[in-house]
Amino acid sequence: MGTRRLAVLGAPIAHSRSPLLHAAAAEVLGLDWDYGRAEVREADLPAFLAALGPDWLGLSLTMPLKRAVVPLVGAHDPLVDRLGLANTVLLREEPRLFNTDVAGVDAVLRAAGGPYASAVVLGAGATAASTLEALRLQGVERRTVAARDPARAEAELGGLATGVVALSAAPLADADVVVVTLPGGADPEVPVPERIVGVPLLDVAYDPWPSRLGAAWLASGGVLLHVARRLARIGVGGLGVAGDGIGGVDKVASVRGVGRAT
Numbered sequence: 001m002g003t004r005r006l007a008v009l010g011a012p013i014a015h016s017r018s019p020l021l022h023a024a025a026a027e028v029l030g031l032d033w034d035y036g037r038a039e040v041r042e043a044d045l046p047a048f049l050a051a052l053g054p055d056w057l058g059l060s061l062t063m064p065l066k067r068a069v070v071p072l073v074g075a076h077d078p079l080v081d082r083l084g085l086a087n088t089v090l091l092r093e094e095p096r097l098f099n100t101d102v103a104g105v106d107a108v109l110r111a112a113g114g115p116y117a118s119a120v121v122l123g124a125g126a127t128a129a130s131t132l133e134a135l136r137l138q139g140v141e142r143r144t145v146a147a148r149d150p151a152r153a154e155a156e157l158g159g160l161a162t163g164v165v166a167l168s169a170a171p172l173a174d175a176d177v178v179v180v181t182l183p184g185g186a187d188p189e190v191p192v193p194e195r196i197v198g199v200p201l202l203d204v205a206y207d208p209w210p211s212r213l214g215a216a217w218l219a220s221g222g223v224l225l226h227v228a229r230r231l232a233r234i235g236v237g238g239l240g241v242a243g244d245g246i247g248g249v250d251k252v253a254s255v256r257g258v259g260r261a262t
Contacts, residue, residue, distance in 0.1 A: 002032065002055070003032045003033070003034050003055070004031075004032065004033055004034070004055060004056070004057035005033075005034050005035075005036075005055050005056045005057065006022065006033055006034070006035040006036075006056070006057050006058050006059065006060070007035065007036045007037055007038050007059055007060070008035075008036075008037045008038075008059070008060040008061070008062060009037075009038050009039075009040040009045070009048070009059055009060070009061055009062070009065055010039070010040065010061065010062035010063050010064070010065055011039050011040060011041045011063070011064065012039065013037050013038065013039045013040075013062070014037070014039070015184060015207045016037050016062065017206060017207070018035070018037065018060050018062075019035050019036060019037055022035040022060075023035060033057070040065065041064070042064055042065065042068040045065055045068055045069060045072065046072055049069075049072055049073075049089075049095075052091060056091045057090075057091055057092075058088065058089055058090050058091050059088070059089040059091070060087060060088060061086065061087050061088070061089065062087070063125065063126070063183065066085040066086060066087055066126035066127075067084060067085045067126055069086055069089065069097065070084055070085065070086060070097065073086075073089060073095045073096070073097050074094070074095070075094050075095065075096040075097065076096070076097045077096065077097060077098045077099060079098075079099045079102060079133075080097045080098065080099050082133070083099060083102075083129050083130065083133060084129075085099060085126045085129060085130070086098060086099050087099055087100060087101050087126075087130075088100050099130060101126075101127060101130035101131075101134075102130045102133050102134045102137070103134075105130060105131050105134040105135075105179065105202070105204075106134040106137060106138065108202055108225055108226075109134065109135075109138065109177060109179075109200070109202065109225075110138070112177075112200045112202075112223065112225055113177075113200065114138065114176075114177075115138065115139065115140075116135070116138065116140050116176040116177045117140065117141055117142065117176055118140070118141070118142040118144075118174055118175050118176050118177075119135050119140045119142065119143050119144070119175060119176065119177045119178070119179065120144045120145075120146060120170055120171060120172055120174075120175040120177075120178045120179075121135075121143065121144070121145050121146070121161070121178075121179045121181060122146050122147075122167065122170060122178070122179070122180045122181060122182055122188055122190065122213075123145075123146075123147065123180065123181035123182040124145055124147035124148075124149070124152065124153035124156060124157055124164075125181060127181040127204055128145060128147075128153075128157060128179075128181040129156075129157055129160060131179045131181055131204075132145070132157060132160035132161055133160060135179075136160065140176075140177075141162070142162055142163070143160070143161050143162050143163075144161065144162065144163040144164070144165060144170075144171060144175075145157055145161040145163070145164045145165070146164075146165050146166065146167045146169065146170035146171075146190065147164065147165075147166070147167060148166075148167055150164045150165060150166050167188050167189060167190055168189055168190065168191070170190045170191070172190060172191065172192065172193055172196070173193040173196070175199065176199065177199065177200050177201075177202070178199070178200070178201045178202070178217075179201075179202045179203075179204070180201065180202065180203040180204065180205070180211070180213060180214075181204050182205065183205060184205035184206065184207040184208065184211070186205075186211075188213060190213065192213070192216045192217060192220055193220060194220060195220060195221055196217065196220045196221055196222040197221040197222070198221070198222070198223060199221075199222045199223065200222070200223045200224075200225050201213075201214065201217045201222050201223065201224055201225065202225040202226070203224065203225070203226065206226065209226075210224055
């Protein structure tokens with residue numbers, strides 16, 4: 001069929017490094033892909049999907065489309081139905097939705113250590129829901145969400161979290177692991193403990209890197225993790241690509257300055 005088209009959709013989207021990550025994957029695996037980005041809001045998504053031609057292979061979705069896409073595509077991975085959100089659309093004979101965020105977070109946290117008894121998740125959006133599911137699958141008993149609007153977070157995530165507090169009350173000192181799901185550039189007013197030697201903090205954003213919170217975490221002795229490269233590998237797999245070469249995505253992405261971990 002020739003070059004296959006892919007894109008990451010969201011609003012805003014100019015900051016996204018998904019095109020770089022997937023270009024790295026295509027280079028390693030010898031895929032003829034043209035992966036771009038498009039600013040698409042919820043109201044625009046039905047028309048965008050309807051206009052896709054046969055040269056399109058897949059889409060990556062970010063804020064605010066992870067929930068909005070679910071009723072627009074008929075076939076779902078079971079995890080999409082459980083959480084009510086998706087981040088990947090595979091466009092083949094029958095379009096199908098997947099959630100690869102859960103696997104990405106799960107893989108990064110397992111590689112960093114564990115088992116974890118207590119986790120704190122900063123933020124209450126779609127990525128927070130996937131993070132909480134990954135933590136649940138790992139058997140993390142205490143899963144606390146710290147959000148700007150605790151009441152709304154309780155309504156949307158209460159079934160996945162074991163507790164919800166305000167951001168300013170985030171119990172970071174008691175956490176075995178912390179995951180930040182806030183948008184890049186957000187500056188949460190959370191108290192960083194003075195001494196947190198070896199405690200991992202996973203920040204799903206990558207611009208700026210490190211964030212102010214991430215820099216403060218490092219200064220206090222914590223470990224800063226990044227999920228981007230792992231998501232690239234899992235995302236490529238979600239598009240139906242497999243093979244030993246997928247491991248090389250990490251190396252190429254790292255050379256291009258994407259998905260750094262400290």
